[in-house]
Amino acid sequence: MKKHTVIVVDDQKSVRSMIKRWIESDPNWEVIGEAANPYEARDLIVEKQPEVMTLDVHMPGMDGIVFLKKLLPQYPMPVIMFSSSTTEGAHITFEALEAGAFDYVSKPTGTPESLIEAKEDLLSKLYESLNYNLTKLNLTTKKETNSPNKKISKTTFKRKFILIGSSTGGTTALRKLLDEVDETFPPILIAQHMPENFTSLFAQRLNSDLKIQVKEAKDKEILQTGHVYIAPGNYHLGIQKIGSDYYTRIFQTDKKNGHRPSVDVLFESATEQDIGGNSIGIILTGMGSDGASGLLKLKNQGSLTIGQNKETCVVYGMPKVAYEIGALTYQVPLNEMVDKIKEIAAL
Template sequence: MYTVLIIDDSASMRRIIKDMINSIEEFEVIADAVDAYDAREKIKEYEPDLVTIDINMPKMNGVTFLRNLMRLHPMPAVVISGESVRGNDIFDDGAVGFINKPDRGESMISFASRIKDNLLNLTFLLKRYTLKKPKPIKKVVSSKAKDLDRKVHPDEVIKSMPARLGGKRVIAIGSSTGGVESLLKVFKDLTANLPPILITQHIPYGFSKSFADRLNSNSEVIVHEAKDGMVLENGHAYLAPGNMHLTIEKGTAGVYKTKLLDTIKVSHHRPSVDVLFRSVNNVVGSSAMAVMMTGMGDDGSIAMKELHDNGAYTIAQNQESCVVFGMPAKAIQKGAVKDIVHLDDIAKYIIDFSKGRVK
C-alpha cells in the first residue's frame, strides 16, 4: 500500500481526488493540505510515499513548492493541475507525473480512469523510491500504537563502548532538512586525499544513490552510496542508504569497514545520525571529526556529545547559514560542539582537520 498526501486549495477537488485515489487498491490517501505551508507540516507528520501538487495555490505556487521539495526533502511527486501548458516543465523541476484536471466536457469517470492509469504506471518507481510502510498512525491512536511511535534511544540499536583513543582519522557528517544543497556546497570545496568521510543525510529510500552520484560529480572526493562491508579509503566518502543505518567496524589488519543495520528508527530516523556518530566514537574515538549540519530535530546530539567528551573534534553549522537550525542547535545546547562554523567554511575546517591543524 502506497500512502498519498493531496495538496490542493480547493476542498471539493481534494475530496474528488481523494475518493478516486482511495478506489485504487494499491494506494491510500492519508492526509490532505490546503497550501504549501500546510503540506510541509503534513509531510513531516505522515511521511507519505507520494504527494500530488496543484500549481495554482495561495501563499506559494505549486511549481515553487515542487522545486523546494526536491531541494530540501526529495520524494515522488505528481502534479495534478489545470495548467496543461506547464506539463512538460514540471518534469524538469522533479515531478514524476503530470495529470490534467478535467475540463468541462470530461466526465468524472474519465478523470478517475486517468488518475488510476497514471498512478499504477508509477508503481515501479515507487518500489524503488519507498519502503512498504505500516499504515500511518492517526491523530487518535491506541496506547499500543503510541508506544510504537516512541522516540528510540541509540542504546537500543548500538551500544556505547568505553572511550577509545587514537586510530586512523575519520570524518562523520550528519544533516537533514536543507542538507542536500548544503552538502553539495561543502563537497564542491573539498580536496582529494582526505580521510574517509561518512555521511548520514535524512533522505527517502531510492534517492540516496542519485544523491551520492550528484555529490560525486560535484567533488574531487569519490562518493559512494554505502554498501555493507566496504573498506574505508582515503579520498572516498560513503553516504548512508535511505533505509539503513550506516555504521563502521574494525576489520582485519586495522582497516575500517562499513556495516549497514536494518533495524528500528532512532530519533525517528533510519538512517540516524546518532547511530553513525556513536559507531564512529566506538571505533575511531578521539581521532574522529564530527560535523553537524542543517536539520530539524535533535538526531545526532546524544552521540556527538559522546564524541566531544572522548576528545574528538566536533563542529556545528551556524544558525545564519542553516535552512533549519535544529540539529546543530541541540548539539550546541548539549555542550557537544567545539567550533560553530558558517556553511561556507565547513570544507576548510575538514581540510584543516585532515592536516592536523585543528583539534
C-alpha cells in the same frame, strides 16, 4: 487561537481531500485553499497568502519544478512536495529540492501503515517548516564565498575519519560542502535522513558532479581516502574494524530518534571503535535532535566537532541541540566549513 495556514495543490480531488483531512486532524493547522493545477495555486497564493504549501510533483499544464522556479522568487514560502518512492519520483524530488522546495513526503503505497506514516511525516514537516530560514532560498542561487584568494594547497590530515549527519536541507548543504573536498580528504561517512531509492540516486548525482568518489555505502567496504560513503535509506551506517583496517557496517536495528539511518548511530559507532580522537564530527542543517548526543560522545572521546551555524541552516534544529548540550567545538557558516576542517585537520 490563530491556526497555521496551508494550501494543498494536487490534480486529484480525492488526494486533496485526504491531505486536508490529515492536516486538519491537528487543531493547530487549517487548509485555506485547494488547487488542481499551478495556475489555480498561484491565484490562491496571492489571495490567501498561506504560510505553507503542499505540492504534487506531477501537475497538468506546468510541472511542479517549473512552478517552483517561477513561484518562489516572488512568493518565498516553505513548499512540501508529495513524491513517489520510485526512481523517477526520486529524480524529480531532488530537482524540486534544488529548485527551493523545503522538504518532501513520500506518497503512501495504500497500506494502513503507509497511510499513517505519510500523515505523521507530513504533520512533522509542517511544524518543521515554521522554522524555515527563508533567506536560504536566496542563497541557493548566490555563490557563497569566504576568502576567494585563500587556498590551502596541501593539507596533512592527522584525523583519519570525517563523520557527517544531516536532515532537512541536507541534500543542498552536503553538495556545497563536498564541492570543496578533494581526494586528499580522509574517508567521509554521511547519515542523511532519506528513504530507500533516494540515497542511491543522491550518491550517483553527487558522484557525477563532484571531483571525489561518492557512493551509497555497502557492507564491509574498506574505508578509503578521497571517498564518501552515504548511508543507504532504511539502514544504519557504522564503522567496524577487521584486522588492522576499518570498514563500513550496514545494519538494520531499530530506528533511533525515529530515523534509520540515524546520525547518532553513525557517531556512536565511531566511539564504540574508540576512534573519536581520530575523527572530525560534523552536524548540518536539520530538525530535531538526532546526532547531538552521539556528537557529544565523540567530543568527549577527543573528536573535534563542527556545527553549521544558524544563519546558513535551512532549519537550525540538530546543530542547535548539539550546541546547547556542549557537543560542538566550533560553529561555523556552511561556506567556511571546509576551511575549518583543513585548519583543524592536523590537530
